Amino acid sequence: MSIIFSRRCEYGLQAMLYVATKGQTGRVMTREIAEALRIPHHYLAKILEDLSQSGLLLSSKGVGGGFALGRPATKISLLDIIEVLDGSEFMENCALGFPGCSEEHPCPAHPAWKIIKKQITDSILRRSIAELSPDLHHKIRSLRKSRGT
Amino acid sequence: MSIIFSRRCEYGLQAMLYVATKGQTGRVMTREIAEALRIPHHYLAKILEDLSQSGLLLSSKGVGGGFALGRPATKISLLDIIEVLDGSEFMENCALGFPGCSEEHPCPAHPAWKIIKKQITDSILRRSIAELSPDLHHKIRSLRKSRGT
DNA sequence: GTTAAATTCGACAAAAAGGTCTACTTTAGT
DNA sequence: ACTAAAGTAGACCTTTTTGTCGAATTTAAC
Numbered sequence: 630m631s632i633i634f635s636r637r638c639e640y641g642l643q644a645m646l647y648v649a650t651k652g653q654t655g656r657v658m659t660r661e662i663a664e665a666l667r668i669p670h671h672y673l674a675k676i677l678e679d680l681s682q683s684g685l686l687l688s689s690k691g692v693g694g695g696f697a698l699g700r701p702a703t704k705i706s707l708l709d710i711i712e713v714l715d716g717s718e719f720m721e722n723c724a725l726g727f728p729g730c731s732e733e734h735p736c737p738a739h740p741a742w743k744i745i746k747k748q749i750t751d752s753i754l755r756r757s758i759a760e761l762s763p764d765l766h767h768k769i770r771s772l773r774k775s776r777g778t
Numbered sequence: 779m780s781i782i783f784s785r786r787c788e789y790g791l792q793a794m795l796y797v798a799t800k801g802q803t804g805r806v807m808t809r810e811i812a813e814a815l816r817i818p819h820h821y822l823a824k825i826l827e828d829l830s831q832s833g834l835l836l837s838s839k840g841v842g843g844g845f846a847l848g849r850p851a852t853k854i855s856l857l858d859i860i861e862v863l864d865g866s867e868f869m870e871n872c873a874l875g876f877p878g879c880s881e882e883h884p885c886p887a888h889p890a891w892k893i894i895k896k897q898i899t900d901s902i903l904r905r906s907i908a909e910l911s912p913d914l915h916h917k918i919r920s921l922r923k924s925r926g927t
Numbered sequence: 928g929t930t931a932a933a934t935t936c937g938a939c940a941a942a943a944a945g946g947t948c949t950a951c952t953t954t955a956g957t
Numbered sequence: 958a959c960t961a962a963a964g965t966a967g968a969c970c971t972t973t974t975t976g977t978c979g980a981a982t983t984t985a986a987c
Contacts, residue, residue, distance in 0.1 A: 639874055669945080692961065694962075727917055738910065753873070838934080843984070951964105
Protein backbone atom coordinates (compact mmCIF):
# COMPACT_ATOMS: atom_id res chain seq x y z
CA MET A 630 0.00 0.00 0.00
CA SER A 631 1.07 3.57 -0.55
CA ILE A 632 1.05 6.16 2.21
CA ILE A 633 -0.05 9.77 1.74
CA PHE A 634 -0.12 9.74 -2.08
CA SER A 635 -1.58 7.41 -4.67
CA ARG A 636 0.82 5.21 -6.57
CA ARG A 637 0.08 7.26 -9.65
CA CYS A 638 1.16 10.37 -7.84
CA GLU A 639 4.26 8.70 -6.44
CA TYR A 640 5.27 7.72 -9.97
CA GLY A 641 4.63 11.24 -11.17
CA LEU A 642 6.78 12.75 -8.43
CA GLN A 643 9.59 10.32 -9.15
CA ALA A 644 9.39 10.99 -12.87
CA MET A 645 9.44 14.75 -12.48
CA LEU A 646 12.49 14.50 -10.24
CA TYR A 647 14.10 12.32 -12.88
CA VAL A 648 13.40 14.77 -15.67
CA ALA A 649 14.80 17.54 -13.50
CA THR A 650 18.11 15.69 -13.25
CA LYS A 651 18.48 16.25 -16.99
CA GLY A 652 18.62 19.99 -16.60
CA GLN A 653 16.31 22.65 -17.88
CA THR A 654 16.04 21.73 -21.53
CA GLY A 655 17.01 18.05 -21.56
CA ARG A 656 14.49 15.82 -23.27
CA VAL A 657 13.77 12.40 -21.84
CA MET A 658 11.81 9.52 -23.28
CA THR A 659 9.15 7.66 -21.33
CA ARG A 660 11.10 4.46 -21.83
CA GLU A 661 14.21 5.84 -20.18
CA ILE A 662 12.31 7.11 -17.14
CA ALA A 663 10.36 3.88 -16.84
CA GLU A 664 13.47 1.75 -16.94
CA ALA A 665 15.50 3.91 -14.58
CA LEU A 666 12.73 4.08 -12.00
CA ARG A 667 11.19 0.65 -12.60
CA ILE A 668 7.80 2.05 -13.41
CA PRO A 669 5.46 0.22 -15.84
CA HIS A 670 6.11 1.88 -19.18
CA HIS A 671 2.60 2.39 -20.49
CA TYR A 672 1.22 3.36 -17.12
CA LEU A 673 3.86 6.02 -16.80
CA ALA A 674 3.04 7.28 -20.28
CA LYS A 675 -0.43 8.25 -19.13
CA ILE A 676 0.83 9.98 -16.05
CA LEU A 677 3.30 11.99 -18.14
CA GLU A 678 0.45 12.87 -20.45
CA ASP A 679 -1.48 14.37 -17.54
CA LEU A 680 1.58 16.27 -16.37
CA SER A 681 2.07 17.48 -19.89
CA GLN A 682 -1.50 18.69 -20.21
CA SER A 683 -1.15 20.59 -16.96
CA GLY A 684 1.91 22.38 -18.29
CA LEU A 685 4.42 20.93 -15.84
CA LEU A 686 5.99 19.04 -18.74
CA LEU A 687 6.46 19.84 -22.41
CA SER A 688 6.16 16.99 -24.85
CA SER A 689 7.39 16.56 -28.36
CA LYS A 690 6.45 13.74 -30.65
CA GLY A 691 8.43 11.91 -33.27
CA VAL A 692 12.06 10.99 -33.54
CA GLY A 693 14.15 12.72 -30.92
CA GLY A 694 11.03 13.62 -29.00
CA GLY A 695 10.31 13.15 -25.34
CA PHE A 696 9.53 15.23 -22.29
CA ALA A 697 11.16 18.32 -20.83
CA LEU A 698 10.27 20.54 -17.91
CA GLY A 699 7.48 22.98 -18.63
CA ARG A 700 9.13 25.69 -16.55
CA PRO A 701 12.29 26.17 -14.52
CA ALA A 702 12.87 23.38 -12.01
CA THR A 703 13.15 25.98 -9.28
CA LYS A 704 9.54 26.95 -10.00
CA ILE A 705 8.09 23.43 -9.71
CA SER A 706 7.33 22.18 -6.21
CA LEU A 707 6.22 18.71 -5.22
CA LEU A 708 2.92 20.27 -4.28
CA ASP A 709 2.42 21.46 -7.86
CA ILE A 710 2.77 17.87 -9.04
CA ILE A 711 0.57 16.46 -6.29
CA GLU A 712 -2.21 18.88 -7.11
CA VAL A 713 -2.26 17.66 -10.71
CA LEU A 714 -2.27 13.96 -9.85
CA ASP A 715 -4.06 13.69 -6.51
CA GLY A 716 -5.94 16.94 -6.33
CA SER A 717 -6.38 18.56 -2.95
CA GLU A 718 -7.09 15.41 -0.95
CA PHE A 719 -3.96 15.55 1.11
CA MET A 720 -4.80 19.05 2.25
CA GLU A 721 -8.45 18.39 2.91
CA ASN A 722 -8.86 14.87 4.19
CA CYS A 723 -8.99 13.85 7.82
CA ALA A 724 -6.09 11.75 9.10
CA LEU A 725 -8.47 9.40 10.89
CA GLY A 726 -10.94 9.30 8.01
CA PHE A 727 -13.80 11.08 9.73
CA PRO A 728 -16.22 12.66 7.27
CA GLY A 729 -16.53 16.43 7.37
CA CYS A 730 -13.59 16.94 9.69
CA SER A 731 -13.00 20.68 10.02
CA GLU A 732 -12.32 23.46 12.49
CA GLU A 733 -16.02 23.52 13.38
CA HIS A 734 -16.34 19.77 13.65
CA PRO A 735 -12.84 18.52 14.49
CA CYS A 736 -11.94 14.91 15.11
CA PRO A 737 -9.79 14.08 18.14
CA ALA A 738 -6.62 14.24 16.05
CA HIS A 739 -7.51 17.40 14.18
CA PRO A 740 -5.37 20.01 15.99
CA ALA A 741 -2.28 17.81 15.96
CA TRP A 742 -2.80 16.81 12.34
CA LYS A 743 -3.17 20.42 11.29
CA ILE A 744 0.28 21.16 12.69
CA ILE A 745 1.79 18.06 11.11
CA LYS A 746 0.27 18.90 7.76
CA LYS A 747 1.93 22.29 7.84
CA GLN A 748 5.24 20.70 8.73
CA ILE A 749 4.98 18.23 5.86
CA THR A 750 4.10 21.03 3.50
CA ASP A 751 6.94 23.26 4.65
CA SER A 752 9.66 20.64 4.97
CA ILE A 753 8.86 18.54 1.91
CA LEU A 754 6.05 19.58 -0.38
CA ARG A 755 7.00 23.19 -0.95
CA ARG A 756 10.51 22.28 -1.93
CA SER A 757 11.32 22.48 -5.62
CA ILE A 758 12.41 19.60 -7.81
CA ALA A 759 15.53 21.66 -8.51
CA GLU A 760 16.41 21.36 -4.87
CA LEU A 761 15.58 17.70 -4.50
CA SER A 762 16.58 16.13 -7.79
CA PRO A 763 20.35 16.11 -7.17
CA ASP A 764 19.77 13.62 -4.36
CA LEU A 765 18.07 11.29 -6.80
CA HIS A 766 21.28 10.06 -8.39
CA HIS A 767 22.14 7.74 -5.52
CA LYS A 768 18.71 6.23 -5.65
CA ILE A 769 18.84 5.69 -9.40
CA ARG A 770 22.17 3.91 -9.08
CA SER A 771 20.89 1.64 -6.34
CA LEU A 772 17.83 0.80 -8.41
CA ARG A 773 20.01 -0.07 -11.38
CA LYS A 774 22.07 -2.43 -9.26
CA SER A 775 19.10 -4.04 -7.60
CA ARG A 776 17.99 -6.03 -10.65
CA GLY A 777 19.21 -6.23 -14.22
CA THR A 778 20.18 -3.13 -16.25
CA MET B 779 -8.91 8.28 -1.34
CA SER B 780 -7.60 7.83 2.16
CA ILE B 781 -4.36 9.36 3.33
CA ILE B 782 -1.86 7.57 5.56
CA PHE B 783 -4.10 4.67 6.60
CA SER B 784 -6.35 2.28 4.74
CA ARG B 785 -10.07 2.80 5.06
CA ARG B 786 -10.25 -0.39 7.08
CA CYS B 787 -7.75 1.02 9.53
CA GLU B 788 -9.52 4.36 9.70
CA TYR B 789 -12.75 2.56 10.59
CA GLY B 790 -10.90 0.54 13.22
CA LEU B 791 -9.41 3.64 14.80
CA GLN B 792 -12.78 5.36 14.86
CA ALA B 793 -14.47 2.32 16.34
CA MET B 794 -11.87 1.89 19.09
CA LEU B 795 -12.25 5.53 20.04
CA TYR B 796 -15.99 5.03 20.14
CA VAL B 797 -15.76 1.99 22.39
CA ALA B 798 -13.42 3.94 24.65
CA THR B 799 -16.09 6.60 25.16
CA LYS B 800 -18.15 3.92 26.89
CA GLY B 801 -15.62 3.54 29.68
CA GLN B 802 -13.56 0.59 30.66
CA THR B 803 -16.19 -2.14 30.91
CA GLY B 804 -18.97 -0.80 28.73
CA ARG B 805 -20.13 -3.20 26.07
CA VAL B 806 -21.09 -1.88 22.66
CA MET B 807 -22.76 -3.61 19.76
CA THR B 808 -21.46 -3.48 16.22
CA ARG B 809 -24.75 -1.96 15.12
CA GLU B 810 -24.46 0.95 17.52
CA ILE B 811 -20.92 1.76 16.44
CA ALA B 812 -21.78 1.43 12.77
CA GLU B 813 -24.75 3.76 13.06
CA ALA B 814 -23.01 6.35 15.18
CA LEU B 815 -19.97 6.50 12.90
CA ARG B 816 -21.71 5.78 9.57
CA ILE B 817 -19.61 2.75 8.87
CA PRO B 818 -21.04 -0.17 6.83
CA HIS B 819 -22.31 -2.59 9.45
CA HIS B 820 -20.98 -5.91 8.16
CA TYR B 821 -17.69 -4.47 7.05
CA LEU B 822 -17.16 -3.08 10.51
CA ALA B 823 -18.03 -6.46 12.01
CA LYS B 824 -14.99 -8.00 10.35
CA ILE B 825 -12.70 -5.25 11.48
CA LEU B 826 -13.90 -5.65 15.04
CA GLU B 827 -13.30 -9.36 14.71
CA ASP B 828 -9.66 -8.71 13.83
CA LEU B 829 -9.29 -6.29 16.71
CA SER B 830 -10.88 -8.86 18.96
CA GLN B 831 -8.51 -11.60 17.85
CA SER B 832 -5.57 -9.32 18.51
CA GLY B 833 -6.75 -8.76 22.06
CA LEU B 834 -7.48 -5.06 21.73
CA LEU B 835 -11.17 -5.84 22.09
CA LEU B 836 -13.08 -8.46 24.04
CA SER B 837 -16.17 -9.87 22.43
CA SER B 838 -19.17 -11.62 23.89
CA LYS B 839 -21.84 -13.30 21.87
CA GLY B 840 -25.52 -13.64 22.43
CA VAL B 841 -28.07 -11.41 24.06
CA GLY B 842 -26.45 -8.49 25.84
CA GLY B 843 -23.21 -9.20 24.06
CA GLY B 844 -20.97 -6.81 22.21
CA PHE B 845 -17.46 -5.48 22.40
CA ALA B 846 -15.45 -4.00 25.25
CA LEU B 847 -11.88 -2.82 25.52
CA GLY B 848 -9.37 -5.62 25.90
CA ARG B 849 -7.26 -3.59 28.32
CA PRO B 850 -7.35 -0.17 29.95
CA ALA B 851 -7.92 2.64 27.46
CA THR B 852 -4.79 4.33 28.75
CA LYS B 853 -2.81 1.32 27.55
CA ILE B 854 -4.11 1.33 23.98
CA SER B 855 -2.44 3.72 21.56
CA LEU B 856 -3.49 4.49 18.00
CA LEU B 857 -0.29 2.79 16.94
CA ASP B 858 -1.41 -0.46 18.59
CA ILE B 859 -4.55 -0.39 16.47
CA ILE B 860 -2.71 0.57 13.30
CA GLU B 861 -0.28 -2.30 13.69
CA VAL B 862 -3.14 -4.76 13.81
CA LEU B 863 -4.96 -3.37 10.78
CA ASP B 864 -2.24 -1.92 8.54
CA GLY B 865 0.86 -3.65 9.81
CA SER B 866 4.11 -1.72 9.76
CA GLU B 867 3.65 -0.03 6.40
CA PHE B 868 3.39 3.48 7.74
CA MET B 869 6.71 3.08 9.54
CA GLU B 870 8.52 1.42 6.69
CA ASN B 871 7.26 2.84 3.43
CA CYS B 872 8.84 5.69 1.53
CA ALA B 873 6.82 8.90 1.29
CA LEU B 874 7.60 9.23 -2.41
CA GLY B 875 7.08 5.52 -3.08
CA PHE B 876 10.66 4.66 -3.97
CA PRO B 877 11.41 0.96 -3.49
CA GLY B 878 13.99 0.05 -0.87
CA CYS B 879 14.21 3.54 0.55
CA SER B 880 16.47 3.42 3.60
CA GLU B 881 19.33 5.12 5.36
CA GLU B 882 21.77 3.47 2.96
CA HIS B 883 19.72 4.23 -0.14
CA PRO B 884 17.70 7.31 0.76
CA CYS B 885 15.32 9.07 -1.58
CA PRO B 886 15.50 12.87 -1.82
CA ALA B 887 12.78 13.27 0.81
CA HIS B 888 14.11 10.64 3.20
CA PRO B 889 15.74 12.81 5.88
CA ALA B 890 12.80 15.18 6.09
CA TRP B 891 10.29 12.35 6.07
CA LYS B 892 12.11 10.60 8.89
CA ILE B 893 11.67 13.65 11.06
CA ILE B 894 8.03 14.07 10.10
CA LYS B 895 7.34 10.42 10.81
CA LYS B 896 8.67 10.83 14.32
CA GLN B 897 6.54 13.91 14.83
CA ILE B 898 3.42 12.11 13.66
CA THR B 899 4.21 9.22 15.94
CA ASP B 900 4.87 11.40 18.95
CA SER B 901 2.06 13.89 18.50
CA ILE B 902 -0.68 11.53 17.36
CA LEU B 903 0.01 7.83 17.13
CA ARG B 904 1.47 7.25 20.57
CA ARG B 905 -1.44 8.93 22.26
CA SER B 906 -3.92 6.63 23.97
CA ILE B 907 -7.56 6.26 23.11
CA ALA B 908 -8.26 7.29 26.71
CA GLU B 909 -6.70 10.62 25.94
CA LEU B 910 -8.38 11.13 22.57
CA SER B 911 -11.83 9.62 22.97
CA PRO B 912 -13.35 12.47 25.02
CA ASP B 913 -12.97 14.71 21.97
CA LEU B 914 -15.02 12.28 19.94
CA HIS B 915 -18.35 13.37 21.39
CA HIS B 916 -18.53 16.54 19.31
CA LYS B 917 -17.86 14.58 16.19
CA ILE B 918 -20.49 11.97 16.97
CA ARG B 919 -23.07 14.67 17.51
CA SER B 920 -22.22 16.37 14.25
CA LEU B 921 -22.47 13.07 12.41
CA ARG B 922 -25.88 12.40 13.92
CA LYS B 923 -27.14 15.76 12.75
CA SER B 924 -25.69 15.43 9.29
CA ARG B 925 -28.21 12.87 8.08
CA GLY B 926 -31.08 11.04 9.74
CA THR B 927 -30.78 9.53 13.24
C1' DG C 928 -35.35 -26.11 25.94
C1' DT C 929 -36.89 -22.43 23.05
C1' DT C 930 -36.25 -18.07 21.49
C1' DA C 931 -34.20 -13.89 20.28
C1' DA C 932 -30.05 -11.37 20.02
C1' DA C 933 -25.64 -11.06 19.33
C1' DT C 934 -20.91 -12.36 17.15
C1' DT C 935 -18.47 -15.42 13.66
C1' DC C 936 -17.48 -17.07 9.23
C1' DG C 937 -17.21 -17.76 4.36
C1' DA C 938 -18.71 -16.74 -0.12
C1' DC C 939 -19.55 -13.33 -3.09
C1' DA C 940 -20.27 -8.57 -5.49
C1' DA C 941 -18.91 -3.94 -6.58
C1' DA C 942 -15.81 -0.33 -7.00
C1' DA C 943 -11.40 1.62 -7.35
C1' DA C 944 -6.72 1.44 -8.51
C1' DG C 945 -3.14 -0.24 -11.06
C1' DG C 946 -1.48 -1.95 -15.23
C1' DT C 947 -1.47 -3.79 -20.32
C1' DC C 948 -2.30 -3.69 -25.18
C1' DT C 949 -3.00 -1.91 -29.67
C1' DA C 950 -3.88 1.33 -33.01
C1' DC C 951 -3.34 6.26 -34.23
C1' DT C 952 -0.89 10.56 -34.93
C1' DT C 953 2.95 13.41 -35.32
C1' DT C 954 7.58 14.32 -36.65
C1' DA C 955 12.75 14.15 -37.82
C1' DG C 956 15.66 12.33 -40.86
C1' DT C 957 16.72 10.28 -45.03
C1' DA D 958 7.40 10.55 -49.99
C1' DC D 959 8.92 6.99 -46.82
C1' DT D 960 10.26 5.19 -42.59
C1' DA D 961 11.15 4.70 -37.90
C1' DA D 962 10.56 6.72 -33.50
C1' DA D 963 8.25 9.01 -30.44
C1' DG D 964 3.88 10.64 -27.79
C1' DT D 965 -1.59 10.16 -27.74
C1' DA D 966 -5.65 7.84 -26.85
C1' DG D 967 -8.95 4.51 -25.59
C1' DA D 968 -10.36 -0.03 -24.66
C1' DC D 969 -9.58 -3.53 -21.74
C1' DC D 970 -7.70 -6.66 -18.11
C1' DT D 971 -6.08 -7.72 -13.23
C1' DT D 972 -5.59 -6.99 -8.52
C1' DT D 973 -6.76 -4.97 -4.32
C1' DT D 974 -9.92 -2.91 -1.45
C1' DT D 975 -14.28 -2.13 0.09
C1' DG D 976 -18.72 -3.63 0.94
C1' DT D 977 -22.84 -7.16 1.04
C1' DC D 978 -25.29 -11.26 2.15
C1' DG D 979 -26.77 -15.19 4.58
C1' DA D 980 -26.06 -19.05 7.35
C1' DA D 981 -23.79 -20.94 11.57
C1' DT D 982 -22.74 -20.43 16.36
C1' DT D 983 -23.10 -18.87 20.96
C1' DT D 984 -25.54 -17.15 24.86
C1' DA D 985 -28.83 -14.71 28.10
C1' DA D 986 -33.36 -14.72 29.44
C1' DC D 987 -37.72 -16.43 29.80
